[in-house]
Amino acid sequence: MIKICPLFSGSSGNCTYAEFENKDAVIIDCGKSARQIEKSLHENNIDISSVKGIFITHEHTDHVSGLKVFSKRYGIKIYGSKGTITNLKDKGIIENKSNCEIIEKKETDLGFASLKAFSISHDCSEGFGFVFTNKIGEKFAICTDLGFISNEVKNALTGANIIMLESNHDVMMLENGPYPYYLKKRILSSSGHLSNQDCAEFLPHLIKNGAKNIILSHLSAHNNVPELAIETSVCHLNKFGISLNKDFNLHVAPKINTQKLTFSI
Numbered sequence: 001m002i003k004i005c006p007l008f009s010g011s012s013g014n015c016t017y018a019e020f021e022n023k024d025a026v027i028i029d030c031g032k033s034a035r036q037i038e039k040s041l042h043e044n045n046i047d048i049s050s051v052k053g054i055f056i057t058h059e060h061t062d063h064v065s066g067l068k069v070f071s072k073r074y075g076i077k078i079y080g081s082k083g084t085i086t087n088l089k090d091k092g093i094i095e096n097k098s099n100c101e102i103i104e105k106k107e108t109d110l111g112f113a114s115l116k117a118f119s120i121s122h123d124c125s126e127g128f129g130f131v132f133t134n135k136i137g138e139k140f141a142i143c144t145d146l147g148f149i150s151n152e153v154k155n156a157l158t159g160a161n162i163i164m165l166e167s168n169h170d171v172m173m174l175e176n177g178p179y180p181y182y183l184k185k186r187i188l189s190s191s192g193h194l195s196n197q198d199c200a201e202f203l204p205h206l207i208k209n210g211a212k213n214i215i216l217s218h219l220s221a222h223n224n225v226p227e228l229a230i231e232t233s234v235c236h237l238n239k240f241g242i243s244l245n246k247d248f249n250l251h252v253a254p255k256i257n258t259q260k261l262t263f264s265i
Helices: 034-043 067-074 082-090 151-157 171-175 181-188 196-208 226-238
Strands: 003-008 015-019 025-028 051-055 078-080 100-102 114-119 128-133 139-143 162-166 213-217 249-252
Touching (some): 003 034, 003 162, 003 213, 034 067, 078 082, 082 100, 114 151, 128 151, 139 151, 151 196, 162 196, 171 181, 196 213, 196 226, 213 226, 226 249
Parallel strands (some): 025 051, 051 078, 078 100, 139 162, 213 249
Antiparallel strands (some): 114 128, 128 139
């Protein structure tokens, strides 16, 4: 079994807890303060000692703001791409004596699960998405902060059973919203963020290839609402005869998980 608990999601901070057999677990991203992450873990009845590694998707603040303190306080190993680790060392977020490991795009045995990293298209040093596979072949994938669905992303996520996928913005809300032009252009670019529609158009392929739980993630606080993200996905899937709660389950990762939401394979 794999249990997923999205602690925080969105532009104000991201952090996800993933638990495998024997309660061995990882955290993906540390985009809130150490105190906030500790509080959320406690509120969700999670023992911090179960966390065996911190996996960083990329170096932007909403993914690493609590990393330095949290990893140092608990002595947890940090994993990331060469570009991400180098960038975080240059910024002093990862100290030279810190326990960290560079991940390459090949299968890595973590003991309790295997890991396969893949590249994402985002304006960062070397962003990664991750696919974790447990001992009986069940797969959890996390893929946010990407401007488009590349063939590499498609291949990596195909066959995953539970997927956290970015559904960042509604294009019309973004275009008519208060953001300055340069920021709108960045978000809409091929190295920006995935829209509701782009996310929705990818879902039929994922569901036909084994995805049972989709968690829409990294929603914009200004250019999206959960109801719209869900409606966009469901309406598109209906065109393919794919029915919510029959063929798949659809959820939204909360900005702050105060309801003890967990999703399992």
